[in-house]
Amino acid sequence: MAITAQDVKALREMTGVGMMDCKKALAASDGDMDKAVEWLREKGLAASAKKAGRIAAEGMAYACVIDGVGVVVEVNAETDFVGKNEKFVDFVKGVASTVAACAPADLDALMECKYSGTDLTVTQQQQEMVLVIGENIKVRRFARFADGTSVPYIHAGGKIGVLVNLEVTGGIDATEIGKDMAMQIAALNPRFLDKSQVTQDVLDEEKKILLAQMDNDPKMASKPAQVKEKIVEGKLNKFYAENCLLQQTFVKDNDVTVEQYMNAAAKKLGGAITLKDAVRFEKGEGIEKKQENFAEEIAKLAQ
Numbered sequence: 001m002a003i004t005a006q007d008v009k010a011l012r013e014m015t016g017v018g019m020m021d022c023k024k025a026l027a028a029s030d031g032d033m034d035k036a037v038e039w040l041r042e043k044g045l046a047a048s049a050k051k052a053g054r055i056a057a058e059g060m061a062y063a064c065v066i067d068g069v070g071v072v073v074e075v076n077a078e079t080d081f082v083g084k085n086e087k088f089v090d091f092v093k094g095v096a097s098t099v100a101a102c103a104p105a106d107l108d109a110l111m112e113c114k115y116s117g118t119d120l121t122v123t124q125q126q127q128e129m130v131l132v133i134g135e136n137i138k139v140r141r142f143a144r145f146a147d148g149t150s151v152p153y154i155h156a157g158g159k160i161g162v163l164v165n166l167e168v169t170g171g172i173d174a175t176e177i178g179k180d181m182a183m184q185i186a187a188l189n190p191r192f193l194d195k196s197q198v199t200q201d202v203l204d205e206e207k208k209i210l211l212a213q214m215d216n217d218p219k220m221a222s223k224p225a226q227v228k229e230k231i232v233e234g235k236l237n238k239f240y241a242e243n244c245l246l247q248q249t250f251v252k253d254n255d256v257t258v259e260q261y262m263n264a265a266a267k268k269l270g271g272a273i274t275l276k277d278a279v280r281f282e283k284g285e286g287i288e289k290k291q292e293n294f295a296e297e298i299a300k301l302a303q
Contacts, residue, residue: 042212057284058083061161062092063152066100070150072163073142074281078135091129099142143279151178155186162186164278170271177265185280190245
């Protein structure tokens, strides 16, 4: 399979590895991007496999709590300019209100709900917004927590929306603690909330990569298999600390984990907190944006 410069560039953006090594990885993997990432990791060249899609679409991620119901939504638009438009922002907030009030089972059900404060469905209101604003607008996804205590956080005016859901006992106000945890999620985007959620297939893949890295290290390659296994088990703690929210180092205090901070802060207030769930939406996540060639467009207009 022919390896293009665009393929090499995409792999480099994914892994942070140099262009020549990315080219070698793609050649060794017959152009398969996932296999190329794994090849780089086995060689110890890529620290982690960031496989998230390119973030390109515009719009807004929004999180809020309405009458005790936590909601986070993402609504997309074509340009960043529209994403900041007051009418668009109001539409996004109306979508969140509809989610809170109607408890739709999925996106299709949401689009058939009556849009908050109108007789129109969400689909019809979305169509109205397209006519008013002049861009394609699409409600993409949502999450809703009806139970427990939800704490919302919006980063950079809607680039990222996070909703943390907690079980709180002792009658304490968990808002500040929840916001700190939401900010951590926004900044570090953990793959899991707790190490108990890490599935066996993920652990097996991680062990495979760690063993391959040792086999490629002249200092480690000759060590007995049982020694390598013990080293791998120890390194999994680092994997948990990098990928699991509660085991991560708390960004506001590097001496404690997020779980230790949560427990200590709740105890200080006279209560207890358990993290039940959390959702992080980043606008345009996984959507590939059309690449515009403005010079080419101008040339066509000039003909």
